[in-house]
Amino acid sequence: MRALLKREAKPGLEFTTCPDPTPGPTxxxxxVRATSLCGTDAHIYNWDPWAHSRIHPPRIIGHEMCGEVVETGADVTLVAVGDYVAAESHLTCGQCFQCRTGQAxxxxxxxxxxxxxxxxxxxYVVLPENVLWKTAPTVPPELASVQEPLGNAVDAxxxxxLTGHTVLITGCGPTGLFAAAVARTAGAATIIASDVSEYRLALAKxxxxxxxxxxxxxVSDxxxxxxxxxxxxEGVDASLEMSGDPNALHLAFGAVKNGGRVTLFGIPTGLVTCDLANEIIFKGIRVHGITGRRLFSTWYRLAGLFKAGLNIKPVITHTFPLSGFAQGFDLMRSGQCGKVVLLL
Known part of the structure; x- marks a missing residue:
C-alpha cells in the first residue's frame, strides 16, 4: 500500500509503499478515504524536540481519518465489511481508575x-473495532475525516x-474555528473571536x-x-482559549465576567505565569482543561450537531492527494489555511 512513512529520526516524511496490514481477532x-493534517503531525513532520522524544521510527503517522471497512477479525461484532467509519485516535486501556469510572x-x-x-x-489502517465510529454515508469524506478534532471543539x-451566552474564542486555528461553529449551532447569543491572522479571522466570520x-x-488593552x-x-460568559499563546490566555481570563467559565485547549510552548488571585480566585471562575474527547459521549453529541445543521465546510480550505502532503504542511506553516485534508 502507499503510505507516508517517518522512516528516520529527521525532518520530513517519505512517500513510499508498505505491506498491507492484517487484522487481529478484534x-x-x-x-482510508480521507485523512487530515493535525498540529501533532506537523510536530512529527518538522521533527521538533517533542517529536524526537515521543516518536520511534519507522512509523506511519496520521490519526484523523475516515474510510470503509474492508476486512474484519474473527471476533469482530461492532462493524462489518462495507461500513463507513471514522476513528477515535486515543486507544485506552480499559483497566485504570479513569477508564473504570467513566473518564476514559x-x-x-x-x-x-x-x-x-x-x-x-x-x-489502509488496522484498528481495534472499539475505536471505530459508524458515520452517516451522507457526510462527505473531507468532513467525516475531521470528526476527531471536531470532537475536541465540541468538548471545549x-x-x-452556552445557549444564549456571550462567548470569546481566542485562537482561530482549525479547532478554534470548529468551536465557533459549534457555539453558533448550540445557540450562543454573541461570539467574539481573536487571532493574529486576517485570513483566519475571515474564516471565523x-x-x-x-x-x-x-x-x-x-494591543491587549x-x-x-x-x-x-x-x-x-459585562464581559463574556465563557472564554475558550484555543491558541496556547500567553497573551491570549490572559485575555481569556480578563474578558470573562465574574462567575464565568474559561476552557483551556491551546497548548503553550513553555511555562505561563498567571495572576491566580485576580484572574481566577477573586472572580470565581470555573476552569476546564480539555484533552481529547469524552468517549464516546462527545461523538454522539457531534452526530446530533450535524443533524442540527452544524456547518464546518468553510474550515476545510485545502485538499490534496496523499502524494501532495508537503504542500499541506507548507500551508500549515504559513498559516494561510484552515484544515488541510489528504484524499485517497
Missing amino acids: DAVVR HVCRNYRILGVDRDGSFAE ALVED QVGVDHVLNARAE TLASNIRDITAG
Missing part, C-alpha cells in the same frame, strides 16, 4: 494512533451549556462569528476594551 482493516478520555495508559502505532496516512465549547479582533494589530464595549461592560 481488529478491522479500513481503506484521560486514561493513564492511552496510546495514540499515528504516534504509538501506525496511523492513517496510508491506503459544550463542557458547559464564515462559520458564524459576530465580532473579530486582530490580536496582532491591537485595546482588545479588552473592545470586548467590554461589545458586552456593555
Whole structure:
C-alpha cells in the first residue's frame, strides 16, 4: 500500500509503499478515504524536540481519518465489511481508575494512533473495532475525516451549556474555528473571536462569528476594551482559549465576567505565569482543561450537531492527494489555511 512513512529520526516524511496490514481477532482493516493534517503531525513532520522524544521510527503517522471497512477479525461484532467509519485516535486501556469510572478520555495508559502505532496516512489502517465510529454515508469524506478534532471543539465549547451566552474564542486555528461553529449551532447569543491572522479571522466570520479582533494589530488593552464595549461592560460568559499563546490566555481570563467559565485547549510552548488571585480566585471562575474527547459521549453529541445543521465546510480550505502532503504542511506553516485534508 502507499503510505507516508517517518522512516528516520529527521525532518520530513517519505512517500513510499508498505505491506498491507492484517487484522487481529478484534481488529478491522479500513481503506482510508480521507485523512487530515493535525498540529501533532506537523510536530512529527518538522521533527521538533517533542517529536524526537515521543516518536520511534519507522512509523506511519496520521490519526484523523475516515474510510470503509474492508476486512474484519474473527471476533469482530461492532462493524462489518462495507461500513463507513471514522476513528477515535486515543486507544485506552480499559483497566485504570479513569477508564473504570467513566473518564476514559484521560486514561493513564492511552496510546495514540499515528504516534504509538501506525496511523492513517496510508491506503489502509488496522484498528481495534472499539475505536471505530459508524458515520452517516451522507457526510462527505473531507468532513467525516475531521470528526476527531471536531470532537475536541465540541468538548471545549459544550463542557458547559452556552445557549444564549456571550462567548470569546481566542485562537482561530482549525479547532478554534470548529468551536465557533459549534457555539453558533448550540445557540450562543454573541461570539467574539481573536487571532493574529486576517485570513483566519475571515474564516471565523464564515462559520458564524459576530465580532473579530486582530490580536496582532491591537494591543491587549485595546482588545479588552473592545470586548467590554461589545458586552456593555459585562464581559463574556465563557472564554475558550484555543491558541496556547500567553497573551491570549490572559485575555481569556480578563474578558470573562465574574462567575464565568474559561476552557483551556491551546497548548503553550513553555511555562505561563498567571495572576491566580485576580484572574481566577477573586472572580470565581470555573476552569476546564480539555484533552481529547469524552468517549464516546462527545461523538454522539457531534452526530446530533450535524443533524442540527452544524456547518464546518468553510474550515476545510485545502485538499490534496496523499502524494501532495508537503504542500499541506507548507500551508500549515504559513498559516494561510484552515484544515488541510489528504484524499485517497
